[in-house]
Amino acid sequence: MVSFVLNGKEVEVDTPPDRRVVDLLREDLGLTGTKEGCGAGECGACTILVDGVSRLSCLMLAAQLEGRQVTTIEGLRGGREAGLHPVQEAMVDCGAVQCGFCSPGMALSAVHLLKRNPDPSRTEIREGMSGNLCRCTGYVKIVDAVEAAARKMRSKPAGTAAGDTAP
């Protein structure tokens, strides 16, 4: 059994300890927002937050989640009426989503980036997101979105969801 906090709720999962976290999330828990793009830690589509830190769920094993705070894209909220985190809202408004496959990973990487650096330059954004591949957008509007979200979050700190905790 692995016990952890998932998107703000305590869960206990009966799983082999070496089950890949991406499989645990997608297959066992039905949270298909987390994507598998490569299974080799190269593309970032499987990005989740563990104790507020962006991690690659395709390279993590279930046992590693024991006692952790885990946030998937489904658990990202801004406490806003629309139910979207500023990063998500900015990605929509800026046209940063095309096929959407990289988007959950991009959003979570951006959340972690902005926690580390609330006022990043475009270069710093590109560096912070460099572990997330995108084939559709050329990254420009994704950088725009992170910049816009950072601006909004600096001026009006949004309450983030239970589960999105900084250590």
Add this chain to the structure above:
Amino acid sequence: MEVDELTGKIEVREYLAITEGGRVINPQGFEQQVQGAVAQGIGYALMEQVTLDKGEILNPNFANYLMPTSLDLPDIESLAVETVEPTGPFGMKGIGEVGTNAPLPAIAGAIEDALGVRLTQSPFTAGRVLSLLVPKGQE
């Protein structure tokens, strides 16, 4: 575009795409498609190569088939030359593919402009660029 003459590495610093794709119905969508296509074109020009050995792909993964990351691309600016395509719905033509055409020749031309010689085989890897910079037979 910048070329590092020691390593042969190419960096695209700025990119302006001026695209004629018929009438623009959704300006944000137009820009999305052009930016994405230019990104693919730059990848095609600088780093992407399927390596085959007797029909077997030797680099079927992101570690060895290189595609651009956020650090490999500049801010891509897009301008539309709006014409009206008489055979298209509402004068529209389509914008999904055309943006990939220009980056490869544009970068080849930029290399020639920077170094005075032309590369004729893509991707324009650092090794191929260095082969232009270093005369044959010299270390």
